[in-house]
Amino acid sequence: MSRIVNVAAAQLGPIQRADSRADVMERLLAHLHNAHAMGCHLVVFPELALTTFFPRWYMEDPAEIDAFYEREMPGPQTQVLFDTARRLGIGFYLGYAEIALDDAGCPHRFNTSILVGADGGIIGRYRKVHLPGHGENEPWRAFQHLEKYYFEPGDAFGVWRGFGGVMGMALCNDRRWSETYRVMGLQGVEMILLGYNTPVHNPPAPEHDDLSMFHNQLVMQAGAYQNGTWVVGVAKAGKEEGCEMIGGSCIIAPSGEVVAACSTKGDELAIARCDLDLCNSYKSTTFNFAKHRRPEAYRMIVERRGAVVPQA
Amino acid sequence: MSRIVNVAAAQLGPIQRADSRADVMERLLAHLHNAHAMGCHLVVFPELALTTFFPRWYMEDPAEIDAFYEREMPGPQTQVLFDTARRLGIGFYLGYAEIALDDAGCPHRFNTSILVGADGGIIGRYRKVHLPGHGENEPWRAFQHLEKYYFEPGDAFGVWRGFGGVMGMALCNDRRWSETYRVMGLQGVEMILLGYNTPVHNPPAPEHDDLSMFHNQLVMQAGAYQNGTWVVGVAKAGKEEGCEMIGGSCIIAPSGEVVAACSTKGDELAIARCDLDLCNSYKSTTFNFAKHRRPEAYRMIVERRGAVVPQA
Numbered sequence: 324m325s326r327i328v329n330v331a332a333a334q335l336g337p338i339q340r341a342d343s344r345a346d347v348m349e350r351l352l353a354h355l356h357n358a359h360a361m362g363c364h365l366v367v368f369p370e371l372a373l374t375t376f377f378p379r380w381y382m383e384d385p386a387e388i389d390a391f392y393e394r395e396m397p398g399p400q401t402q403v404l405f406d407t408a409r410r411l412g413i414g415f416y417l418g419y420a421e422i423a424l425d426d427a428g429c430p431h432r433f434n435t436s437i438l439v440g441a442d443g444g445i446i447g448r449y450r451k452v453h454l455p456g457h458g459e460n461e462p463w464r465a466f467q468h469l470e471k472y473y474f475e476p477g478d479a480f481g482v483w484r485g486f487g488g489v490m491g492m493a494l495c496n497d498r499r500w501s502e503t504y505r506v507m508g509l510q511g512v513e514m515i516l517l518g519y520n521t522p523v524h525n526p527p528a529p530e531h532d533d534l535s536m537f538h539n540q541l542v543m544q545a546g547a548y549q550n551g552t553w554v555v556g557v558a559k560a561g562k563e564e565g566c567e568m569i570g571g572s573c574i575i576a577p578s579g580e581v582v583a584a585c586s587t588k589g590d591e592l593a594i595a596r597c598d599l600d601l602c603n604s605y606k607s608t609t610f611n612f613a614k615h616r617r618p619e620a621y622r623m624i625v626e627r628r629g630a631v632v633p634q635a
Numbered sequence: 636m637s638r639i640v641n642v643a644a645a646q647l648g649p650i651q652r653a654d655s656r657a658d659v660m661e662r663l664l665a666h667l668h669n670a671h672a673m674g675c676h677l678v679v680f681p682e683l684a685l686t687t688f689f690p691r692w693y694m695e696d697p698a699e700i701d702a703f704y705e706r707e708m709p710g711p712q713t714q715v716l717f718d719t720a721r722r723l724g725i726g727f728y729l730g731y732a733e734i735a736l737d738d739a740g741c742p743h744r745f746n747t748s749i750l751v752g753a754d755g756g757i758i759g760r761y762r763k764v765h766l767p768g769h770g771e772n773e774p775w776r777a778f779q780h781l782e783k784y785y786f787e788p789g790d791a792f793g794v795w796r797g798f799g800g801v802m803g804m805a806l807c808n809d810r811r812w813s814e815t816y817r818v819m820g821l822q823g824v825e826m827i828l829l830g831y832n833t834p835v836h837n838p839p840a841p842e843h844d845d846l847s848m849f850h851n852q853l854v855m856q857a858g859a860y861q862n863g864t865w866v867v868g869v870a871k872a873g874k875e876e877g878c879e880m881i882g883g884s885c886i887i888a889p890s891g892e893v894v895a896a897c898s899t900k901g902d903e904l905a906i907a908r909c910d911l912d913l914c915n916s917y918k919s920t921t922f923n924f925a926k927h928r929r930p931e932a933y934r935m936i937v938e939r940r941g942a943v944v945p946q947a
Contacts, residue, residue, distance in 0.1 A: 452929050452932045477932075478931065478932055479932055480932060484947055499861065500861070500928070501857070502813075502928075502929075502932070502933045502936060506932065506933060506935050508942065509935045509939055509941075509942050510935075510942065510944065511945070525921070528920040528921065531916070531917075531920075534892070537891065537892075538860060538891065541857055541860060541891055542861065544853055544857075545813070545853055545854060545857030545858075545861075546857075548853060549812070549813055578843065579850065579853050580846070580849075604842055604843070606942070607839075608837065608840040608843075609811060609840065609843075611941075613940055614941075615765060615766075615767065616940050616941070617765060617788065617814075618936065618937045618938070619790065620790055620814070620818065621817075621936055622937055623817075623818050623821045623822075624814060624818065624821070624933055625930045625934055625937050626930070627821055628925055628930050629821075629923075629924045629925025630821050630823045630924050630925070631821070631822065632822065633822065633823070635796055
């Protein structure tokens with residue numbers, strides 16, 4: 324099997340609240356077709372790629388809230404994406420809001436991504452571990468970031484065999500945490516797929532707004548290099564319901580170098596021919612974990628959640 | 636107490652094997668004086684700042700080896716550094732090879748750094764956790780990197796109160812590992828001092844040589860941002876005993892931005908006025924660990940050393 328994966332970072336411009344699933348599906352299908360025409364094997368869509376980024380509003384009406392979630396995947400409105408992908412022989416990563424029923428029939432809500440193979444079958448599902456923002460309405464904000472209100476957190480970072488290598492998934496805020504990459508690195512990940520929705524403006528820390536694009540790239544570059552893995556970061560970008568979101572979708576090599584990037588805030592493809600074997604020289608030298616890691620010195624990472632500062 | 640620390644990254648050019656401790660001391664003292672003249676409170680010297688980077692040679696004769704180590708700190712040859720610092724009222728970080736005797740009088744060798752206060756007293760000592768390179772002579776290499784042969788590893792990343800804040804220490808290869816920064820971040824670190832000796836050429840992976848400077852800065856910027864801490868990285872640089880080493884000493888803000896940097900490969904100061912309070916807005920928002928970390932998803936980081944790749 325070839326170790327070359329031709330990947331498209333399929334950035335989306337804004338999705339407004341009034342846009343239907345059918346409107347969005349048209350844009351996703353255009354991305355699939357264009358990527359296929361350029362020989363891509365895998366198309367990476369953003370986080371929550373089927374709707375507007377609804378955690379920016381505080382809502383209480385369950386019917387209003389549930390309209391943003393998918394109860395089945397594929398479902399009646401998304402089946403066409405799976406069918407088209409299978410017909411084209413192209414895989415995809417897709418982020419969406421998921422309602423899952425437990426054995427008692429009780430609904431659980433997650434910020435989810437799936438990896439779909441070239442045969443249209445679901446290879447893996449990931450539920451976002453690092454939910455950012457807050458859990459209660461904070462009316463002082465220009466807009467909310469209520470992910471802790473709308474979602475339960477996932478509990479693990481996994482990897483899946485696919486596309487000739489070891490694939491990992493993450494979502495948005497996960498990318499800022501070095502643990503995200505390391506836990507997948509410890510499972511031999513060779514390509515991490517990662518969708519995001521990142522407002523330019525962070526109401527609690529507006530002093531960082533100018534640096535959003537820099538931070539976005541910095542964390543993904545470091546995560547790639549420090550684990551010898553490809554990282555494909557894909558934005559939903561532009562002005563969505565009055566809220567400006569960063570673009571900056573890019574494909575990062577295991578060297579940490581950006582090898583392809585979007586330059587707009589609209590629907591745009593950034594494409595790279597990714598050789599998974601480029602991971603090897605990092606994983607076997609500087610980042611030969613078995614040889615150089617010192618887990619006995621890392622225990623604090625799992626033994627405490629918050630910082631404990633020594634007394635003055 | 637003021638939360639401004641004026642810091643000098645005191646890069647050193649090469650130290651040849653024939654250079655005596657007295658030769659080196661003269662250069663360190665010049666740095667102290669120049670930094671003091673510019674109002675600095677703290678001078679950060681490189682790793683193994685008293686000798687040439689001797690792990691590049693395989694040696695067997697204990698007397699030859701021991702000549703590169705310090706048995707006391709301060710000792711007869713280093714006392715002048717402590718005296719001058721006290722007289723000037725300036726603190727410093729210094730890397731050196733340490734021989735410590737255990738209770739049975741048995742010698743243990745470490746790659747060590749100390750933090751010395753403006754009163755000339757030792758505030759803290761750190762022993763390098765991540766020893767890079769190899770433990771046995773590998774004659775095929777243009778030069779050796781025998782840190783695993785010459786040193787025992789240290790076992791912990793600590794922090795110390797000093798200079799009005801929470802100070803941390805690390806050495807060279809530690810900076811490539813996200814765990815280094817996180818373990819100190821979990822102790823509220825506000826400034827990490829970090830000396831290094833990094834050959835441009837890495838014999839097992841020459842394909843990365845062109846990227847040494849990029850990787851050097853990338854990992855320190857990411858570590859700073861992801862933990863909301865200052866990072867001061869200081870090189871021993873230039874052509875030492877025929878081996879070219881990177882420079883790139885720099886001071887990095889909690890935003891991840893480089894605010895001061897050296898541009899030569901010789902003795903050079905890069906200076907910044909560092910406000911420790913700039914850490915606060917990162918530690919209390921995006922990187923509010925207590926609010927956003929998910930240690931239950933990180934267990935693999937301490938439960939496995941090497942990567943375990945799922946079966947195909």
